[in-house]
Amino acid sequence: MTSADIKPVEFLPGVPDWSTVDQPIGELFTPIEDKSAWSDFLLSDQQVAQFWKDGFLSNIRLLSEEQCDRIIADYKYFIGSDEKHPGMEMMYEYSSNQSGDPDNVLMHGLGQWRLTKLFHDLIFLPQAVVPASQLLDESRQGVPVRLWHDQMFAKPPNHGGVVAWHQDYSYWTRTKPMMHLTIHIALDEQTADNGPLLYIPGSHRWNRNGNPLPVTDFNFYDMESIQTVLTEEEKAQFKPISSDLKKGCASFHHPLSVHGSYGNRSDRPRRATVLNYFADGVLSNTDDEQLKGITIPKGEKMCGQFFPLVYDPSWRE
Numbered sequence: 001m002t003s004a005d006i007k008p009v010e011f012l013p014g015v016p017d018w019s020t021v022d023q024p025i026g027e028l029f030t031p032i033e034d035k036s037a038w039s040d041f042l043l044s045d046q047q048v049a050q051f052w053k054d055g056f057l058s059n060i061r062l063l064s065e066e067q068c069d070r071i072i073a074d075y076k077y078f079i080g081s082d083e084k085h086p087g088m089e090m091m092y093e094y095s096s097n098q099s100g101d102p103d104n105v106l107m108h109g110l111g112q113w114r115l116t117k118l119f120h121d122l123i124f125l126p127q128a129v130v131p132a133s134q135l136l137d138e139s140r141q142g143v144p145v146r147l148w149h150d151q152m153f154a155k156p157p158n159h160g161g162v163v164a165w166h167q168d169y170s171y172w173t174r175t176k177p178m179m180h181l182t183i184h185i186a187l188d189e190q191t192a193d194n195g196p197l198l199y200i201p202g203s204h205r206w207n208r209n210g211n212p213l214p215v216t217d218f219n220f221y222d223m224e225s226i227q228t229v230l231t232e233e234e235k236a237q238f239k240p241i242s243s244d245l246k247k248g249c250a251s252f253h254h255p256l257s258v259h260g261s262y263g264n265r266s267d268r269p270r271r272a273t274v275l276n277y278f279a280d281g282v283l284s285n286t287d288d289e290q291l292k293g294i295t296i297p298k299g300e301k302m303c304g305q306f307f308p309l310v311y312d313p314s315w316r317e
Helices: 035-041 045-054 065-077 117-122 126-135 225-229 232-236
Strands: 010-012 056-061 093-095 107-110 145-155 163-166 180-186 249-253 259-261 270-279 289-291 309-311
Touching: 035 126, 045 056, 045 126, 056 126, 065 117, 065 270, 117 270, 126 145, 126 180, 126 249, 126 270, 126 309, 163 225
Parallel strands: none
Antiparallel strands: 056 249, 093 107, 107 145, 145 270, 145 309, 163 259, 180 249, 180 270
């Protein structure tokens, strides 16, 4: 199947909403037809053990440099103001500079998978969804995987902003149980001078009576604000490790793993895209919106058009 065979429902006349297509269309990669091929993307037992030890797993190759360059070409719709995508209203969130500080610019958005073919296919990428199935459940049996939402982050050269230290599930308690996973994909190489993704090993075990740490900065601007809610023991363990991601490589992290990134002071852009997943069976924990315009009654399963099934271990059988 190719994009020419697909007729998605239009958001506006001539503007397709790719969330209406619940399978890859072959724009970014060739969809899998031989069920035995799924096993080629499994993580090793050693890699899974490393994830549960540290709360993250870094530098896993997901994309080629050519695939990254093609995705970066779609960034023209989100950076600057000359060529915005006509379907921007489909985005769940979008800010050209979330910090509000022109000297520390962070472009951040959610929901780009609905706007372009490449971002749509990325959420189904076998190199991402098969490992996600393995890492979503500590029993390590492998579970069916649904999209939660995607994100994009861009830090321009010389004055790119920070992403303050945080735990992802602190923002996601409107869903339960906590069976979530984040995959951060570097579209540019991340080095010490351009704001690489940093982790605190073991911080996926930090909680408050089973709940995540409180959010200390909704705009990601105050890098060290998390220090105000840490215990003395946690402060002593606060020893960041840089993921140093190569272009096209990714890190997988636990929803409680504390992570963040400093500003880009290099002369190179630092662009990334993020895939957030949860295990099939996660429920809504609110009657309010889950994402802009999307409501799932409290207690009901998170599923449907906007939370598609992207992988099921039974597909290998």
